[in-house]
Amino acid sequence: MKRFWHVRELSTVAILVLEILFFGWYLWPDGNRAHPFLNAENALLILKYSSIYGIAAVGAAVVIISGGIDLAPGSIIALASVVCGVLFVDLGWGLGPSLLAALLVGVASGTLSAILIVAVKLPPFIATLGVMGMTRGLAFIITEGRYFDLSSKLSGGWRPLGLPADWVAPLVMIGLAIVFQILMTRFQWGRQIFAIGGNETAALFSGVAVGRIKTSVYLLSGLLAAVAGVVLALVQGQGKADLATGYELDIIASAVVGGASLSGGRGSVMGAVLGTLIFGVLRNALPQIPGATFYDRLIVGLAVIVIVVMDQLLLKRGE
Amino acid sequence: MPGLEFQDVRKSFGAVRALTGVTFSVREAEAHALVGENGAGKSTLLKILAGIVHPDGGELRWRDAPLSLSSPRDALERGIGMVYQEMLSFPNLSVTANIFAGRELTAAGGRLRDAEMEARTVALLDELHLRISPRATAESLPAAYRQLLQVARALAFECRILVLDEPTTALTDAEADHLFAVLAKLKARGVTLLYVSHRLPEVFRLCERITVLRDGAHAGTFDTSDVTQERIVRAMVGRDLPPRAAHAARGASAAPALTARGLTRRPYFRDVSLEVGAGEIVGLFGLVGSGRSELLETIFGLHKAQSGTIDVAGTRLRAHSPRQAARRGIALVPEERHRQGLFFNLTLRHNLMMPARTVAGDILIRDAEERKQCEQLMSEWRVKAPGPGALPDSLSGGNQQKVVLAKWLATSPRILMLDEPTKGVDVGAKFEIHEIIRRQAAKGLGCLVVSSDLPEILALCDRILVMREGRIQGELSGAAAGEESVMHLATSPLRDAS
Numbered sequence: 023m024k025r026f027w028h029v030r031e032l033s034t035v036a037i038l039v040l041e042i043l044f045f046g047w048y049l050w051p052d053g054n055r056a057h058p059f060l061n062a063e064n065a066l067l068i069l070k071y072s073s074i075y076g077i078a079a080v081g082a083a084v085v086i087i088s089g090g091i092d093l094a095p096g097s098i099i100a101l102a103s104v105v106c107g108v109l110f111v112d113l114g115w116g117l118g119p120s121l122l123a124a125l126l127v128g129v130a131s132g133t134l135s136a137i138l139i140v141a142v143k144l145p146p147f148i149a150t151l152g153v154m155g156m157t158r159g160l161a162f163i164i165t166e167g168r169y170f171d172l173s174s175k176l177s178g179g180w181r182p183l184g185l186p187a188d189w190v191a192p193l194v195m196i197g198l199a200i201v202f203q204i205l206m207t208r209f210q211w212g213r214q215i216f217a218i219g220g221n222e223t224a225a226l227f228s229g230v231a232v233g234r235i236k237t238s239v240y241l242l243s244g245l246l247a248a249v250a251g252v253v254l255a256l257v258q259g260q261g262k263a264d265l266a267t268g269y270e271l272d273i274i275a276s277a278v279v280g281g282a283s284l285s286g287g288r289g290s291v292m293g294a295v296l297g298t299l300i301f302g303v304l305r306n307a308l309p310q311i312p313g314a315t316f317y318d319r320l321i322v323g324l325a326v327i328v329i330v331v332m333d334q335l336l337l338k339r340g341e
Numbered sequence: 342m343p344g345l346e347f348q349d350v351r352k353s354f355g356a357v358r359a360l361t362g363v364t365f366s367v368r369e370a371e372a373h374a375l376v377g378e379n380g381a382g383k384s385t386l387l388k389i390l391a392g393i394v395h396p397d398g399g400e401l402r403w404r405d406a407p408l409s410l411s412s413p414r415d416a417l418e419r420g421i422g423m424v425y426q427e428m429l430s431f432p433n434l435s436v437t438a439n440i441f442a443g444r445e446l447t448a449a450g451g452r453l454r455d456a457e458m459e460a461r462t463v464a465l466l467d468e469l470h471l472r473i474s475p476r477a478t479a480e481s482l483p484a485a486y487r488q489l490l491q492v493a494r495a496l497a498f499e500c501r502i503l504v505l506d507e508p509t510t511a512l513t514d515a516e517a518d519h520l521f522a523v524l525a526k527l528k529a530r531g532v533t534l535l536y537v538s539h540r541l542p543e544v545f546r547l548c549e550r551i552t553v554l555r556d557g558a559h560a561g562t563f564d565t566s567d568v569t570q571e572r573i574v575r576a577m578v579g580r581d582l583p584p585r586a587a588h589a590a591r592g593a594s595a596a597p598a599l600t601a602r603g604l605t606r607r608p609y610f611r612d613v614s615l616e617v618g619a620g621e622i623v624g625l626f627g628l629v630g631s632g633r634s635e636l637l638e639t640i641f642g643l644h645k646a647q648s649g650t651i652d653v654a655g656t657r658l659r660a661h662s663p664r665q666a667a668r669r670g671i672a673l674v675p676e677e678r679h680r681q682g683l684f685f686n687l688t689l690r691h692n693l694m695m696p697a698r699t700v701a702g703d704i705l706i707r708d709a710e711e712r713k714q715c716e717q718l719m720s721e722w723r724v725k726a727p728g729p730g731a732l733p734d735s736l737s738g739g740n741q742q743k744v745v746l747a748k749w750l751a752t753s754p755r756i757l758m759l760d761e762p763t764k765g766v767d768v769g770a771k772f773e774i775h776e777i778i779r780r781q782a783a784k785g786l787g788c789l790v791v792s793s794d795l796p797e798i799l800a801l802c803d804r805i806l807v808m809r810e811g812r813i814q815g816e817l818s819g820a821a822a823g824e825e826s827v828m829h830l831a832t833s834p835l836r837d838a839s
Binding site for chain 2: 220
C-alpha cells in the first residue's frame with residue numbers, strides 16, 4: 023500500500039511542477055524586469071492563501087477517506103473568524119483566549135455533525151448541509167452586517183513565536199499535513215478510517231468501534247476548519263460572516279484531485295494539501311495573464327475534471 | 342453436432358494466468374457442466390462468454406462460425422443469457438422492469454410500451470410456473486424467485502445458450518427442484534445449458550457431460566453416465582483427498598467456554614440456551630430463516646438481546662459491542678465474506694491484522710512485526726496469494742475465506758463462531774477449512790458452527806443443536822446423529838407452542 027500512495031502523491035506533485043513550469047514559461051517577462059510569477063514573494067503569497075484551503079483540506083481528506091463528506095468547512099471558517107473577531111475586537115479578550123474560543127466553536131460544529139451522522143444516522147451529506155447552514159447563519163447573527171477589524175488591533179510588527187506573520191499560515195498547514203499524514207498511515211486510527219471507508223459493515227464485524235472513529239473524524243474536520251478560520255482572520259486581519267463562501271467545494275475538489283475517492287477508502291492527506299496548492303497556483307497565476315481574469319473559475323473547473331480523468335487512466339494503466 | 346466451442350482460449354490478468362489455452366466443446370441442446378476449484382478459471386471463462394472480458398488469444402465458435410463478443414449487450418443479443426451467482430436484480434423495480442432492464446421496449450420518442458412488456462412478462466412467468474405478480478418489486482420476492490427472475494430475463498429475448506453460475510447457492514431443496522424442472526423444459530426446447538456448480542449431485546442430476554477445469558487448464562470432459570463423483574473430484578483437485586477424519590470422541594470439557602442462558606431477541610429467536618465447551622465443536626443446524634445467523638450476531642454484540650445472559654469462560658459479558666466481544670475472546674466469521682468480511686481497498690496484511698490489532702488496542706502500526714505475523718498466518722493456513730501486500734480481489738473465494746478465518750484466529754479467541762464457513766468454497770478449500778477448525782478445537786478453542794450443509798455439520802461437529810423458528814428444537818451427539826434425525830428435528834412442528 024505504501025508504494026501505491028507514493029505513486030499517487032508523486033503524480034500530484036508532477037502536476038504541480040508542470041503547472042509551475044508552464045506559468046513560469048508563459049509569464050516570462052521581457053528584458054530584465056523581474057519575473058511576476060516566479061519570485062519568492064509571490065511563492066509566499068500563494069502558500070499563504072492556499073493554507074486556508076489546505077488546513078481545511080486535511081480534515082476533508084480524512085472525512086472522504088472514511089467514506090463520508092463534509093460540507094460545513096466553508097461556513098465554519100467564517101464562523102471561527104467572526105467569533106475570534108467579536109471576542110478580540112469588540113469584547114477586548116486577549117488574542118489567545120479568542121483563538122481558543124474560535125477553535126472550540128469548530129469542535130462544537132464538528133461534534134454536532136458527528137451526532138447527526140452517528141447517533142441520528144443521517145446521511146453525511148444532509149447532516150453537514152444542515153450544519154453548514156446553521157454555522158453560516160450564526161456567523162451572520164453575531165456580526166449583524168458588521169465586520170471585525172483585527173488588523174488594527176494587531177501591532178504592525180506582530181511576530182508570533184518570533185516568526186514573520188506571513189509564515190504562520192503555511193507553517194501551520196505543513197505541520198498539520200505531516201502530522202495527519204503520519205496519523206493516517208502509521209497509526210491504527212488511520213488504518214481503521216481506511217477500513218471504514220472501504221467497507222463499513224466489515225469494519226463493524228472486525229470489532230472496529232465504527233461510531234467512535236467516525237465521531238472523531240467529523241470532530242477533527244470541524245476543528246481543522248476552525249483552525250483555517252482563525253488563520254484566515256489573522257492573515258486577512260478581519261472577521262466576516264461572508265468569508266470563505268463556497269470553499270467547501272474547492273476543498274473537496276482539492277482532496278479529489280489529490281487522489282481521494284468519494285466512495286471512500288482511498289486518498290491521502292498529503293495529496294489533498296498538494297491539491298490545494300495546484301488550485302492556489304492557478305488562482306494566483308491566471309489573473310496575471312491579460313484577458314484571463316474572467317476565465318479562472320472555468321479553468322479551475324476544467325482542471326478538476328482533467329486531473330481526475332488523467333488519474334483514473336493512469337490507475338487503469340497500472341492495473 | 343458442434344454447438345459452442347472454446348478453442349485454445351487464453352487470458353492473463355497481469356502476472357496471473359487465469360486461462361492457459363482451454364479447448365472443449367458444448368453440444369447444441371445439451372446440459373453441460375463446468376466444474377473446478379475456485380481459481381480454476383471458471384469465472385474468467387464465463388466472463389468471456391458474457392462479453393465482459395476479452396480473451397488474449399484463442400477463439401469462441403458457435404455452430405462452426407467464429408463468435409466474438411464485444412460487450413455484455415452484444416452477448417445478450419447473440420442469444421447468450423447469464424444467470425449469476427450473486428443475484429443481480431434491481432430490488433426497487435418491478436418484476437417487469439427487472440426482466441426488461443436495459444432492453445425496454447419503446448415506442449417513438451422513448452416512451453415505454455408498458456402494456457406490451459407486462460403482457461410478455463405474464464407469459465414468461467406462466468411458462469416458468471412462477472406465480473408472482475409482474476408488478477411486484479424484486480425485493481418483495483423470495484431468493485429463489487429472484488434467481489428465476491434472471492432466468493426469465495435471459496428467456497425474454499431469444500436465448501440459445503443459457504449460462505448458470507452456481508444458481509442454487511441460496512435456494513432450498515424444493516426451490517432447486519423447481520429450477521431444475523424449468524431447466525429440463527428449456528433443454529427439451531433446444532436451449533444449450535452451461536451449468537457451473539460446486540454441488541456435484543446437482544451436476545450429475547442435470548447434465549449429460551462435465552468439463553473439469555484445473556489451474557486455468559482443461560482437465561478433462563466426461564460423460565456423466567460413465568464417471569463417478571470421486572473421479573470428478575480427483576480431476577478437480579489433481580490429487581486424492583485424504584479420507585475424512587474419524588469422529589474424535591471428545592466430551593464436553595469441564596469448563597464451558599461459552600454459555601448462553603435464555604437469550605431472546607424477538608422476532609428472530611427466543612429463550613435460547615446453549616453451551617460450548619473448550620475444544621468442542623458444536624453445530625447449529627436449521628433452515629434458512631430459523632434465526633441462526635441472528636443468534637451468532639447477537640452473541641457477537643452486533644445486536645442487543647432483549648433478555649438472557651452470556652458468559653465467556655465463566656464470567657458475565659456485559660455492555661455489548663463487537664469490540665468488547667472480541668476483547669473477551671469471541672470471534673465471528675460472518676456468512677458473507679464480501680460484504681462483512683473483507684476490505685477490498687486494503688492489502689491482505691491490513692485485512693489480517695485489523696481485528697487482532699483492534700483487540701490489542703494498538704495505537705501505532707508496527708510494520709515489520711505485522712509483516713512477519715502475516716507471512717506466518719498465510720503459510721500456516723495455506724492462503725494462496727502473492728504476499729501480504731496483495732489485495733483481496735486477487736484471491737479465489739476459498740482463499741478469501743481462509744483470510745477471514747485467519748484474521749480472527751490471529752486474535753487468539755476462546756470462542757470461534759462460524760456462519761456458513763464453506764459457502765461457495767470449492768472441495769479442496771472446504772477440506773482445508775475443516776482441518777483448520779479441527780486443529781484449533783484440538784488446541785482448546787470452542788467452536789460454534791452454523792451451516793446449511795448437513796453433511797458438513799455431521800462430519801465436523803461433536804454435538805449438534807437444531808434450531809427451528811427461533812428456538813433450539815433439540816440436541817444430538819455428533820456420533821449418533823444422521824441426516825434423517827437432524828432433518829426431522831429441523832422440520833417437525835415445535836414441541837410446545839408457548
